[in-house]
Amino acid sequence: MPAAPAVPAIEVRGLHKKYGPHAILHDIDLTVQPGEVYALTGPNGAGKSTLIRTVTGLAFPDSGEVRLLGQDVHTHGSRARAHLGAVVEAPARFYPQFTGTQNLRIHADLAAMTPGGQRPGRDRIREVLALLELTRMADRKVGEYSLGQRQRLGVASAILAGPQVLILDEPTSGLDALGIGLIHRIVTSLASGGCAVVLSTHHLHEIATYAHTVGILSAGRLVDTVDLRARRAAYRFRVDDPVGAAGWLERLPTASQVGTRTPYVIAHLGSEAQVPGALAHLAAGGFQVYEASPDHFDLYEYYRARVEQA
Numbered sequence: 178m179p180a181a182p183a184v185p186a187i188e189v190r191g192l193h194k195k196y197g198p199h200a201i202l203h204d205i206d207l208t209v210q211p212g213e214v215y216a217l218t219g220p221n222g223a224g225k226s227t228l229i230r231t232v233t234g235l236a237f238p239d240s241g242e243v244r245l246l247g248q249d250v251h252t253h254g255s256r257a258r259a260h261l262g263a264v265v266e267a268p269a270r271f272y273p274q275f276t277g278t279q280n281l282r283i284h285a286d287l288a289a290m291t292p293g294g295q296r297p298g299r300d301r302i303r304e305v306l307a308l309l310e311l312t313r314m315a316d317r318k319v320g321e322y323s324l325g326q327r328q329r330l331g332v333a334s335a336i337l338a339g340p341q342v343l344i345l346d347e348p349t350s351g352l353d354a355l356g357i358g359l360i361h362r363i364v365t366s367l368a369s370g371g372c373a374v375v376l377s378t379h380h381l382h383e384i385a386t387y388a389h390t391v392g393i394l395s396a397g398r399l400v401d402t403v404d405l406r407a408r409r410a411a412y413r414f415r416v417d418d419p420v421g422a423a424g425w426l427e428r429l430p431t432a433s434q435v436g437t438r439t440p441y442v443i444a445h446l447g448s449e450a451q452v453p454g455a456l457a458h459l460a461a462g463g464f465q466v467y468e469a470s471p472d473h474f475d476l477y478e479y480y481r482a483r484v485e486q487a
């Protein structure tokens with residue numbers, strides 16, 4: 178019997194939202210699968226935070242629906258959010274007179290109240306503080322934290338209960354370069370364990386290296402969804418005869434979407450493991466190959482063109 182299709186981690190269908198007379202989100206559809214890192218980007222005021230607040234159930238749509246792991250977040254909120262970790266305000270709100278550890282204990286108590294929720298213990302609190310490099314600050318009052326430290330504590334609280342869906346509004350704003358790398362590593366590691374991650378960001382160069390999908394929101398519309406994994410599968414070969422080499426590479430079963438950008442022939446190969454086979458194939462066809470490299474996709478240039486067109 179074929180396996181049942183996996184339930185998407187996040188499913189947004191036909192979402193519309195207005196603030197007063199102003200339409201903010203128009204007909205948004207998006208799906209995020211378990212293990213996927215989905216980056217939401219777009220100009221200031223495009224509606225990213227509004228979309229994130231609506232997806233987490235903090236704001237209500239005028240029409241459309243949002244499901245987290247199959248549960249409607251607006252009609253079955255506590256069940257839908259049982260496996261959700263989120264930071265929807267930057268920086269997240271904490272009690273400034275309590276320490277980082279005490280604030281996380283409060284979050285642990287809240288996690289225990291969700292349906293089927295278990296209270297993360299002291300070891301887990303220590304673990305997430307260490308993961309976010311906050312051990313040194315653990316027993317200091319949050320009122321004494323810097324902006325970046327509060328931002329990291331927000332992510333610590335979001336991952337405390339081991340979420341299956343993690344939603345972060347601009348998690349790297351206010352962080353230094355090492356802090357940004359830290360968030361990326363945490364997100365990547367959670368996703369490889371099956372957690373679906375949605376994050377909003379303006380940092381295109383960074384997300385281009387690790388997000389799987391990028392949604393471009395412009396004036397409340399999701400104008401494009403870019404599959405970065407497919408884009409990363411392209412390789413380019415500098416050859417003596419790009420047009421002839423393109424015709425020849427098309428015969429290679431592992432090559433697809435073959436094209437030329439003189440002096441290169443470009444092909445999607447699925448993975449790096451296929452590069453030696455492609456080189457051998459080109460050599461067998463009598464083509465001189467001077468250089469082979471990944472054909473990097475310039476997300477920034479793509480984004481700029483897409484937003485200007487929208």
Ligand SMILES: Nc1ncnc2c1ncn2[C@@H]1O[C@H](COP(=O)(O)OP(=O)(O)OP(=O)(O)O)[C@@H](O)[C@H]1O
Pocket residue numbers: 196201219220221222223224225226227228
């Ligand atoms: N509570 C509110 N009441 C009325 N209008 C709002 C409210 N929240 C947001 N808006 C409007 O909705 C639009 C989208 O705002 P939103 O904060 O979602 O954008 P954003 O893409 O997150 O922007 P940024 O990149 O600047 O953070 C803006 O025009 C904003 O003025």
